[in-house]
Amino acid sequence: MVLNRLREDVRTALAKDPAATSAVTVALLYPGLHAVWGYRIAHWLWDRGNTFAARALSQLVRLLTGVEIHPAADIGRRLFIDHGASVVVGxxxxxxxxxxxxxxxxxGGDSMRREKRHPTxxxxxxxxxxxTLLGAITVGENxxxxxxxxxxxxxxxGTTVAGSPAKPVSGTGSDRVTEDCSPE
Incomplete structure (x- = not known):
């Protein structure tokens, strides 16, 4: 199960990053992938009540990868964080x-209360x-x-948004946004 999940993550990186040249390179040198793997262990600890160990591990992963994912966050399968620097997940x-x-x-969150305060x-x-996505907002499928x-x-x-504050620029969802896109 775990090995299959690791392979799935590597295949996802290979599929989503045209610069990825081999599974070995991805597995050994992609900090976004390492951050997700570290999160999965920290989340497992968090769910079992080992909150201090989970937070300690998440901070170690942050130090090593530049990606901070709170161990209480809920993350599905095949998340790919390209370049993996300065990402924060509340x-x-x-x-x-x-x-x-x-x-x-x-x-990020927009409340100091203990409630749903980060994006979905x-x-x-x-x-x-x-x-930057703030508050208990939802970004819909695709x-x-x-x-x-x-x-x-x-x-x-299916909508593409851009700008500050973000406004719809497309309703089809077919215009995939890459790191080179600029907000309007």
Whole structure:
């Protein structure tokens, strides 16, 4: 089971990163992938009440990869964090399956209360470089967020948003947002 999940993560990186040249390279040298693997262990500890160990591990992973994922966040399968630098995923964030995030993405909170305060990314979402998503918002299935965007409202499924504050630029979801896109 675990080995199959690791292989699945490597295959995802190979499929989503045109610069990926081999499974060995991906497995050994991709910090976004290492951050997800570290998160999975920390989340396992968190779910079993070992919150201190989970937080300690998440901070070690942050130090080594530059990616901070709170161990209480819920993350689905095949998350790929391309470049893996300066990504922050908050405590109550929910990330679905087959999500692609680029460097500098923040899934941040907008409340000091102990409640759902971080974004939900549904299946197939793409989030461009340096995008900031704040609050208990939902980014719908197969939606895209442009690089540098600030998202504070829900994004409907299949919609591409860009800018600060983010506004829809496409309703088809077919225009996949990459790290090279600029907000309008």
């Amino acid at each position: 405590e109550t964030a929910d990330i679905g399956d087959d999500v692609l995030m680029y460097h500098g993405v923040t899934l 990314l549904e299946d197939g979402v793409t989030v461009g470089a340096n995008a 939606a895209s967020v442009g690089a540098g965007s600030v998202v504070v409202d829900d994004v409907p499924a």
